[in-house]
Amino acid sequence: MKYTCAVPMVQIDHLTEIAKTAEEVGFDSIALPDSIFYMEKQSADYPYTPDGSRMWDENTPWVDPLIAAGAMGAVTSTLRFYTNVMKLGSRNPLLLARQVGSVANLTNNRFGFGVGIGWAPEEFEWCGVPYKRRGARVDEMIEIIKRVLAGGMVEFHGEFYDFDRLQMSPAPSEPVPFYVGGHTDAALRRAARVGDGWTSAMLKAEELAEIIGKLKALLAEFGRADAPFEFQAVCIDKFDLDGHRELADIGVTDYIAMPWVFEGHGFDADLQTKKDSMKRFADTYIHSGWQQ
Template sequence: MQYTVSIAFSPLDQLIDIAKAAEELGFDNIALPDSIFYFEKQSVDYPYTADGKRMFDENSPWVDPLILAGTLGAVTSTLRFYTNVMKLGSRNPLLLARQVGSVANLTNNRFGFGVGIGWAPEEFEWCGVPYAKRGKRVDEMIEVIKLVLGGGMVEFHGEFYDFDRLQMSPAPSKPVPFYVGGHTDVALKRAARVGDGWTSAMMTCDQLTETIAELRKLLAANGRADDPFEYQAVCIDKFGVDGHRDLVAAGVTDYIGIPWVFDGLPFDAPVDKKIDSMKRFADTYIHSGWQDA
C-alpha cells in the first residue's frame, strides 16, 4: 500500500517544507486539494458531510493545485503529486490540457490527475459554465484532455467542445494517470470506464470494501479486469497496523491521511510539529515492515 500526505488547509508557507519532509520520510505522494473560491451563500448541500455544511470557511487557505504541483516538483525528485480532486466542470479542457501537460513534463512524470465534477452551482455559473449537463460535459472534457495529452495533431467535434486540428508540444513522455473521484453510481462507472484509479472522500472501511468490489465488477464489464487500477482511500474508522491490514484486505492501494490531525493538532499547527507527526506516522506504517510480514 502506498502512503499519501494530504496538505488540505495547511498554510501555504508550510507546503514546501512538508513536501521535502514527505520525500525524506518515504511517503509516496502528496494529495493536492482544489477549490476556486468560497461563496458566502450556499445553494445546495455539501455532499461529503452529514449535515451538508462545508468543513472550511472563507479564510481557509487554498492554492491552485497545478501551480503547486509544479512548485513542489521543483524541490523534490521522487515524490509524486496528484490532484485530490480537481473539479473539472467549471474549467476549460484545452487550457487544462496545457497546464496538466506542463506539470507532467516539469515533474518528470511525477503527476497524476485526480478529477471530479464539482458540486456547487455557484462555481459553474460564476465561471461562465452552465450547471446543467455537467456530468456529460466532464465526460467530454476527460476525452479532450486525454486526446491532447497523447500528442500529435488532433481534432475533436463533440456536443460541448469542438475544434479543428491542433497540437500541444511537448506531449508528456508517459501517459498522465487519471484518478476519478466520486461515490455515486455514475462516478463509479466513469472511473471504471476511463480512469486509472478511483479516489474516495471520507468513508468507513465497510463502505470502501463495498465500493471497491463494485468497481471491480464494473472494470470487468468494461474488459479492464486485469488493468492496473489504484484505489485511493480516506478512511475514517481504521487505525493502527491492524486497521491498515484491514484496508489492504478491502483492496485499498493508496492510503491518504493527514498525520498531524491524527495526533490531535490543528490544520494550522507549526510546521515542525507537523513534521514530527509525519515521522511518527512513517515509523509506524512505512518503516515498520508490517506489509512484508
C-alpha cells in the same frame, strides 16, 4: 499499499517544506485539494459532511493544485503528486490540458490527475459554465485532455466542445494517470470506464469495501479486469496496523493520511508540528514492515 500525505487547508508557505519532509520520511505521494473560491452563501449541500456544511470558511488557505504541484515538484526528486480531486466542470479542457502537460513535464512524470465534477452551482455559473449536464460535459473534457496529452494533432467535435486540428508540445513522455473521484453510481462507472484509479472522500472501511467491490465488477464489465487500477482511500475508522492490513485486504492500494490532524493538532498546526507528525506516522506505518 502506498502512502500519500494530504494537504487540504494547509498554510501555503508550508507546502514546499511538507513536500521535502514527505519525500525524506518515505511517503509515496502528496494529494492536492482543489477549491476555486468561497461563496458566502451556498445553494447546494456539501456532499461529504452529514449536515451539508463546509469544513472551511472564507479565510481558509487554498492554492491552485497544479501550481502547487509544480512548486513542490521543484524541491523534490522522487515524490509524486496528484490532485484530489480537481473540479473539472467549471474549467476549460484545452487550458487544463496545457497546465496538466506542463506539470507532468516539469515534474518528470511525477504527476497524476485526480478529477471530479464539482458540487457547487456557484463555481460553474460564476466561471461562465452551466451547471446542468455537468456530468456529460466532464466526460467530454476527460476525453479531450487525454487525447491532447497523448501528443500529435488532435481534433474534437462533440456536443459541448468543438475544435479543429491542434497540437500542444511537448507532450508528456509518459501517460498521465487519471484518478476519478466520486461515490455516485455515475462516478464509479466513469472511474471504471476511463480511469487509472478511483479516489475516495472520507469513508468507513465497510463502505470502502462495498465500493471497491462495485468497481471491480464494473472494471470487468468494461473489459478492464486485468488493467492496473488504484484504489486511493481516506478511511475514518481504521487507524492501527491491523486496520491498515484490513484495508489492504479489501483492495486499498493507496492510504491517504493527514498525520498532524490524525494526532489531533488541527489543520492549522505549525510547520514543525506537521513535520514531526509526518515522521512519527512514517515510522509507525510506512517503515514498520507490516506488508512483508
